[in-house]
Amino acid sequence: MQEKILILDFGSQFTQLIARRVRELNIYCEIHPFNKIPEIDESLKGVILSGSPYSVRQEDALHVDFMQFHGKLPLLGVCYGAQYLAHFNGGEVLPSSTREYGRANLQYIQEGNPLFRGVPAGSQVWMSHGDTIATLASNFEVIASTDSVRVAAYQVTGTQTYGIQFHPEVTHSLDGKQLLENFLVDICGCKQDWTADSFVETTVAGLKEKLGDDKVVLGLSGGVDSSVAAVLLHHAIGKNLYCIFVDNGLLRKNEYESVLDSYKHMGLNVRGIDAKQRFYDALKGLSEPEAKRKAIGRVFIEVFDDAAHEVKDVKWLGQGTIYPDVIESLSVKGPSATIKSHHNVGGLPDFMKLKVVEPLNTLFKDEVRRVGKSLHISDNILGRHPFPGPGLAIRILGEVTPEKVAILQEADAIFINNLRSAGVYDKVWQAGTIFLPVQSVGVMGDERTYEHVVSLRAVESVDGMTADWCHLPYELLAKISNEIINNVKGINRVVYDISSKPPATIEWE
Structure with missing residues (x-):
């Protein structure tokens, strides 16, 4: 039976990133909503509680039955998860005097704590929370602090239950991968055999x-x-x-x-x-x-x-x-x-x-x-770029006609072929050409034209959940634009999309 880690999702934008970091350590994990916990069996090695846009102080705070894990399986609360375990076990969570967001450094780390094995004092972490853990119950002990956050991490004494106020899954937490490996391998006992x-x-x-x-x-x-x-x-x-x-x-x-x-x-x-x-x-x-x-x-x-x-x-x-x-x-x-x-x-x-x-x-x-x-x-x-199920229909903004499809296919082929010949196709996660529902004035020879506009879209990503626009060389973009305008009848203007996901999406529709 494949061993696994359960990640309970409280709605954090980073939940999938936690899963990716676990998978990168060759450990299988599953994400489930906090209120839809799957049946527990012997394959489960540990549980991670995610962050959340909610506050534990709200009347409609998201509640989870963590007692079915507490003391039986290793448990790691991240941000909201940490605040939840502290607040509903005799501690107190209060609004932060200042919003704790961005880089911070762990000035104190409890010596010998297994969660922080190999994590040096001064290690940079990423904070993102509007509440802070003000007090802990007597059976909770602080195991890490920053200058402004006393309870940056804690452990429930005598158990394998931990809480961390920062996000180890983001790259800004420089030793986050080490911390997760400590929890998953040393504390949960995962074998790292999921390949x-x-x-x-x-x-x-x-x-x-x-x-x-x-x-x-x-x-x-x-x-x-x-x-x-x-x-x-x-x-x-x-x-x-x-x-x-x-x-x-x-x-x-x-x-x-x-x-x-x-x-x-x-x-x-x-x-x-x-x-x-x-x-x-x-x-x-x-x-x-x-x-x-x-x-x-x-x-x-x-x-x-x-x-x-x-x-x-x-x-x-x-x-x-x-x-x-x-x-x-x-x-x-x-x-x-x-x-x-x-x-x-x-x-x-x-x-x-x-x-x-x-x-x-x-x-x-x-x-x-x-x-x-x-x-x-x-x-x-x-190595093929992802391509949407509905195909070019959602890259033609507005009504789809065979004529528009033919124009877009020609323009898109020029774009993709140039990415290949320039040796950058494999560095791009996804690329495509978008047919816009506008026409623009142009001049070709001595004639005034009023023709279609296309937008080029090329993004870098790992899994498509987030993406950044590719900084393609200007010379390459100029070459592509000239080839499209000179060779595809019906197009007289080419633009380049420099939006990232979020807030935009990769496709336009």
Whole structure:
């Protein structure tokens, strides 16, 4: 049984970052809302309580039944988690006299405390809280302080329960990784054996047991997630996997043909379906982003369902859902506010009558790539930039038409080809061209033009949860702009998007 760490989410913007830091130490962890604690079994090695935008002093403070862990499993409270354990165990949390935000230094560390093994006095940490722990119960002891925060960290005497007022998961806490490793390895006793190879071995074995001789259909997109999911399933059930690649008319230039060709060499059973016109018809007259997503999702399901019915006795639908999709569909107070519809989260229409198998739904994107390498999938596929499920429909702001798609495909191909030839494609997390719903005045030769505008978007990221815009060389941007304007009829202006996520998103819709 795979050992794991449970992270209880109180709504902090950093919760997923805690999970990433745990995973980087080759330790498996799961995030669950504080009020939806999963069944506890012997695989659980420890529990981390996250931070929160809430205050423990509020009437509607978020409450968790931590007594089921306290004294039985190692427990680490971070920020709100630390304040919660202190406040509801005889201590007191009060508003800070000044907001404690930013870099601080640990001036005092209790000698020999296992949580701080290898963390030097003066170590820089990152604070982010409006409340402070004013007093502790008699059975709590201070184990670290800064100049302005007396209770920067504490331990419940004689137990493996700890609280820290700072955030070890952010890079500004310079020894945060060491502290987490101390908690996870020294205190929780985790073996650090969760690797890409071990994931492949246990997942393929689990799929064999789960699926037996059943048939599975899977919609391939040409992207990393669906490709890795397909190869994992192929390793488990071989010829009983039926892959379907739908051309929705919203792919990159020549992508349908090139993707089908790349799959030929992977031993997968793939069928391509040209359904461009069905998607264009469904998108006619739609300009609102969510309406476009829903129309695409509906037609995809119809096309996919028709193809799936041609496979006799199919019982399962395979999907490339990854962990951020799952997390974003949950929240600490019930269903999350809709940022966007995920085409692969939230179930299927009843008429499909298929059970769902999602072999990647515990992995972040970079972990999916590592698993793909372990499966010997080519870099040509693993190195592909993420591409939205609805394709170019959400990179065309406003109504989608075949003419706009053709213009955007040409401009986007010039952008991507230049990134490749300049040797920067692999340094960019995701890049794409956005067709804007405005026209601008230009001059070409002696003629005045009134044509379309496109925006180039290129971001750096690790997992897509946060992203910064790429500082591409001006010379490269100038070359791309000139090539697009000179070669793509209908475009006379190119702009570059310099927004980061947050507050913006990677895609415009």
